[in-house]
Amino acid sequence: MNMKDFIFIFILVIPLFVNAQLNRVIYDEVKSQEILYGECDIEGFKGDEFNEWFSETYNFYEVKESYFNEEFSVGFDSIYVFLATWCSDSRREVPAFCKIVENEYFSNTIIRFFALDAYKETDVLDTQLFSIEFVPTFIFYFNGTEVFRIIESPVQSLEEDIVKFLKAIQK
Secondary structure, eight states: OOHHHHHHHHHHHHHHHHHTOTTEEEEETTTTEEEEEEEEOHHHHTSTTTHHHHHHHHHHOOOOGGGGOSOOSOOOSEEEEEEOTTOHHHHHHHHHHHHHTTSGGGTTOEEEEEEOOTTSOOSSSOGGGGTOOSSSEEEEEETTEEEEEEESSOSSOHHHHHHHHHHHHOO
């Protein structure tokens, strides 16, 4: 490979890594604040800008373990969480969800978090393909197919709704 080919490949590949960076913080002009943007994980919520609200809920939230006493033969393949760090509903539900999914029922579940801007968009995937209108939106997948959603807030509680979904996918 000559230098010209190397530079060409380098120019093509660098934007992929920039967009794929985990836990990016950007300034959202519409919300006039720094937000988490793109794909993120629990460490992103612990950043200086978000740690206060995340840790407050996460540390004091008590998972209702009694809902997870039942044996389930199958679990979710994956859960996609669309959230916004500027959104009060996300600030309330996402830390609690993070604590809940530490339960052994989710040890084999792929959980991906996508932080959105004021337009409920991100540059790592097309949110329109997921019909995201409100945040947070939790999408539960079983056998590669979407089976349930929790939008903005649970019907009962996060634990109750998730266990209801788990019961529904049992054979």
